[in-house]
Amino acid sequence: xxxxxxxxxxxxxxxxxxxxxxxxxxxxxxxxxxxxxxxxxxxxxxxxxxxxxxxxxxxxxxxxxxxxxxxxxxxxxxxxxxxxxxxxxxxxxxxxxxxxxxxxxxxxxxxxxxxxxxxxxxxxxxxxxxxxxxxxxxxxxxxxxxxxxxxxxxxxxxxxxxxxxxxxxxxxxxxxxxxxxxxxxxxxxxxxxxxxxxxxxxxxxxxxxxxxxxxxxxxxxxxxxxxxxxxxxxxxxxxxxxxxxxxxxxxxxxxxxxxxxxxxxxxxxxxxxxxxxxxxxxxxxxxxxxxxxxxxxxxxxxxxxxxxxxxxxxxxxxxxxxxxxxxxxxxxxxxxxxxxxxxxxxxxxxxxxxxxxxxxxxxxxxxxxxxxxxxxxxxxxxxxxxxxxxxxxxxxxxxxxxxxxxxxxxxxx
Ligand code: HEM
Numbered sequence: 456x457x458x459x460x461x462x463x464x465x466x467x468x469x470x471x472x473x474x475x476x477x478x479x480x481x482x483x484x485x486x487x488x489x490x491x492x493x494x495x496x497x498x499x500x501x502x503x504x505x506x507x508x509x510x511x512x513x514x515x516x517x518x519x520x521x522x523x524x525x526x527x528x529x530x531x532x533x534x535x536x537x538x539x540x541x542x543x544x545x546x547x548x549x550x551x552x553x554x555x556x557x558x559x560x561x562x563x564x565x566x567x568x569x570x571x572x573x574x575x576x577x578x579x580x581x582x583x584x585x586x587x588x589x590x591x592x593x594x595x596x597x598x599x600x601x602x603x604x605x606x607x608x609x610x611x612x613x614x615x616x617x618x619x620x621x622x623x624x625x626x627x628x629x630x631x632x633x634x635x636x637x638x639x640x641x642x643x644x645x646x647x648x649x650x651x652x653x654x655x656x657x658x659x660x661x662x663x664x665x666x667x668x669x670x671x672x673x674x675x676x677x678x679x680x681x682x683x684x685x686x687x688x689x690x691x692x693x694x695x696x697x698x699x700x701x702x703x704x705x706x707x708x709x710x711x712x713x714x715x716x717x718x719x720x721x722x723x724x725x726x727x728x729x730x731x732x733x734x735x736x737x738x739x740x741x742x743x744x745x746x747x748x749x750x751x752x753x754x755x756x757x758x759x760x761x762x763x764x765x766x767x768x769x770x771x772x773x774x775x776x777x778x779x780x781x782x783x784x785x786x787x788x789x790x791x792x793x794x795x796x797x798x799x800x801x802x803x804x805x806x807x808x809x810x811x812x813x814x815x816x817x818x819x820x821x822x823x824x825x826x827x828x829x830x831x832x833x834x835x836x837x838x839x840x841x842x843x844x845x846x847x848x849x850x851x852x853x854x855x856x857x858x859x860x861x862x863x864x865x866x867x868x
Contacts, residue, residue: 510588510644516562518855520715523593524794524818525701528682528691529641530675532796533648534721534814535668536634536848540661542605548867550662554596554655555861561651564589567658581657583650590644594651595637596862597719597850602635611712611866615821619720619849623834631723631846634666639719639816645670667846669723671796671814681750681758685726685797685811686841688743689750692758693785694792704790707820707854712865715854717818720791720825723846726812731841742837744779752781780838787831789824791817812842822849 514522541547557567564587566580603612638655642648649670656665673682681689695704707713731739740746740753750758754766754774764782766774775782795815803810819825832838853863 510564510590510647512591512643513563513589514591514593516559516594516856517858520706520717520855521593521595521852522562523595523639523641524705524717524852525792526591526593526641527678528673528675528794528796529591529593529648530643530673531641531645531648532671532673532814533640533645533652533668534671534796534816535638535640535652535656536666537636537638537656537659537663538666539602539605539635540664542607544606544867546662547606548861550659551863552861553658555856557655557658558594558651558862561594561654562589562592564592564647567654581650581654584647587644587647590642590647592640592642592647592651594655595639595641595719595852597637597639597716597852598863598866599633599635599637599848599850601633605635608866613711613713615823616718616849616851617822619822619826619829619847622829622844624839625844625847627847628845631667631669632848634848636663637719637721637848637850637852643675645672669796669798669814669846671798673796684795684813685728685799686731686739688739688745688747689758690795690813691793692745692750693781693790695790700790701792703820705792705818705820707851712868713851713854714865716852717820718822718825719848719850719852720815720817720819720822721846721848721850722813722815722844724813724815725810725843725845727841727843728809728811734841741776741779742841744775744781753779776837778835778837780832780836783831783833783836784828787827789827791819791824791828793817818852825849 514526516522539547560567561584564584566585568579570579600612600616600618603609603616638652640648640651640655642651652668656663675682681691684690695701702708705717707716707718734742736747744753744764745751746753749756751760752762752775754768755762762775762785764773764775764777764785768774773782777783793816795813795817797811798814799809799811801810802808817825853865856862856864
């Protein structure tokens with residue numbers, strides 16, 4: 456024990472002494488606050504060190520692909536869809552250049568730009584992220600087909616970039632559907648993500664207006680476990696994890712303005728939590744074809760075990776229910792890269808129930824891949840009893856930005 460103590464770094468020693476204080480009878484919420492206050496009073500240095508370490512990690516804005524797509528999910532998202540208020544090309548180009556400069560600063564945890572010395576003007580940066588670290592902020596930009604139409608970029612239209620068909624069962628609401636431009640700001644701190652979106656919209660006043668937005672969260676923890684959605688199931692298990700797979704699944708690779716980019720499908724999906732919570736565990740698991748706690752596919756032990764959707768047991772019955780979500784999605788043989796966030800927006804006025812669900816986001820090199828999976832889920836998916844699609848969008852997210860360039864540059868060349 457003594458030997459063990461000797462081998463610890465000064466920081467580790469401080470932590471274990473703090474643990475000791477906690478164990479010495481100071482447990483429970485109130486005591487924990489008391490404990491940490493006492494801890495920081497006794498060890499002010501510890502408090503300082505840990506504050507500095509939190510959120511320091513920074514992600515590069517420049518690269519072959521935009522950040523925020525294959526970046527390991529952050530805890531928070533602020534997702535916003537904008538409409539064009541101006542269709543003047545030079546104004547839009549100017550805005551994309553401003554967004555480029557601002558985003559480079561934001562992702563470094565800096566103010567959007569240098570402040571003016573004139574105190575009679577509003578500050579350039581709104582200020583709520585002052586003193587906060589970057590928190591792995593990423594900002595990802597994309598445009599829709601309506602953007603190309605409004606700016607008369609006819610030569611940039613492409614056959615595969617077409618609107619989604621009307622999917623069975625969807626109840627899309629105009630207030631969460633469509634729009635010209637998407638900005639996806641993700642960070643391990645909610646205020647950092649919001650600050651980014653807010654400042655980008657602010658500099659765009661007059662050129663863009665806000666159409667719809669959604670904030671969301673994901674249980675990232677120590678980044679070792681697949682995050683769980685609000686039905687309590689691990690969500691994202693089947694996602695690609697390797698660079699080579701990303702090329703197959705995500706990145707658009709034709710020699711045009713979208714090279715190195717990808718298509719983002721977004722669906723705002725209301726989840727009927729009250730109905731789900733009345734459903735027994737067996738039914739819940741049959742809905743997905745995976746076990747709740749482990750995330751393993753039916754008939755297997757571990758989350759990442761391989762499975763075949765059409766494997767049968769000794770009685771000749773399908774092991775994975777054929778109307779389960781995973782069976783229906785998997786049998787298409789098509790891969791999407793899902794990066795969805797949960798949302799909880801208070802109580803629905805009409806039903807008195809939770810207004811909560813999933814801001815489903817998937818990236819794929821061809822929008823048709825999303826369409827194929829969604830059509831397979833169709834009216835058959837057992838999950839349909841518990842969800843309603845109420846918002847939708849399809850955006851082309853640009854390829855990566857080189858230093859000196861600006862987002863969407865290839866659209867205007
Ligand atoms: C609220 C709505 C949804 C919920 C709660 C949900 C939840 C899940 C869960 C728990 C899994 C199993 C673990 C995993 O591999 O991630 C899964 C798999 C999957 N989901 Fe969903 N999902 C939803 C909507 C969608 C939509 C709209 C699509 C696409 C159209 C989709 C496509 C997929 C795919 C492709 C898989 C992987 C299947 C495979 O193993 O090959 N999901 N989903």
